[in-house]
Amino acid sequence: KAGVTQTPRYLIKTRGQQVTLSCSPISGHRSVSWYQQTPGQGLQFLFEYFSETQRNKGNFPGRFSGRQFSNSRSEMNVSTLELGDSALYLCASSLGDSYTEAFFGQGTRLTVV
Amino acid sequence: ELKVEQNPLFLSMQEGKNYTIYCNYSTTSDRLYWYRQDPGKSLESLFVLLSNGAVKQEGRLMASLDTKARLSTLHITAAVHDLSATYFCAVTTFFGNEKLTFGTGTRLTIIP
Numbered sequence: 001k002a003g004v005t006q007t008p009r010y011l012i013k014t015r016g017q018q019v020t021l022s023c024s025p026i027s028g029h030r031s032v033s034w035y036q037q038t039p040g041q042g043l044q045f046l047f048e049y050f051s052e053t054q055r056n057k058g059n060f061p062g063r064f065s066g067r068q069f070s071n072s073r074s075e076m077n078v079s080t081l082e083l084g085d086s087a088l089y090l091c092a093s094s095l096g097d098s099y100t101e102a103f104f105g106q107g108t109r110l111t112v113v
Numbered sequence: 114e115l116k117v118e119q120n121p122l123f124l125s126m127q128e129g130k131n132y133t134i135y136c137n138y139s140t141t142s143d144r145l146y147w148y149r150q151d152p153g154k155s156l157e158s159l160f161v162l163l164s165n166g167a168v169k170q171e172g173r174l175m176a177s178l179d180t181k182a183r184l185s186t187l188h189i190t191a192a193v194h195d196l197s198a199t200y201f202c203a204v205t206t207f208f209g210n211e212k213l214t215f216g217t218g219t220r221l222t223i224i225p
Contacts, residue, residue: 031211033211033212033213035213035215042215042217042218043201043203043213043215043218044215045212045213045214048211048212050211055211056211056212058212090155090156092156092213094211096211101146101158101161102146102158102211102213103158104148104155104156104157104158105155106154106155107155
């Protein structure tokens with residue numbers, strides 16, 4: 001059974017640019033969540049998509065956005081990159097109903113220079 | 114706002130010893146997870162605890178949940194070097210909510 005796949009694994013971008021990250025969930029999973037992990041702030045929830053709709057949102061500025069496609073694949077976009085956006089971005093997939101596990105992808109390491 | 118606290122933040126222990134990591138959370142939760150993360154890697158799911166008094170064990174790790182005390186523990190028995198990693202607990206706040214609020218993590222180092 002294939003796991004959660006995130007692409008690309010590593011990215012280096014310049015301040016002011018934008019970036020798009022991709023996440024393919026486990027087959028049959030309808031919920032995709034995104035998290036940012038930094039040494040200073042730890043793991044923070046960005047947003048969750050379920051059946052192409054944003055169902056939950058964390059406390060991040062509007063520069064962070066996402067979407068989900070009909071095949072449950074999700075993309076996350078960050079515009080006008082700042083140095084502080086450098087982080088490991090993790091996506092998690094789950095069935096989306098209660099009491100199910102969330103499985104994480106390998107993450108995308110974004111470095112903003 | 115839901116807050117999740119773990120302690121200790123850092124734990125260095127000798128092989129063969131037992132120790133416990135604590136996870137406290139501030140509001141009612143319907144699910145508690147324990148994850149493991151190796152350096153530069155993703156999160157590996159260890160346990161999902163769903164009800165008061167739940168206890169789960171896998172190898173040298175055992176997790177328990179006391180929803181009345183809003184406390185979960187991860188107990189390590191006879192530690193081995195392979196258990197060196199950072200351990201996170203995470204909770205959700207209500208039925209159907211997939212948002213995980215994570216603790217700060219406990220960096221565990223097992224010394225031979």
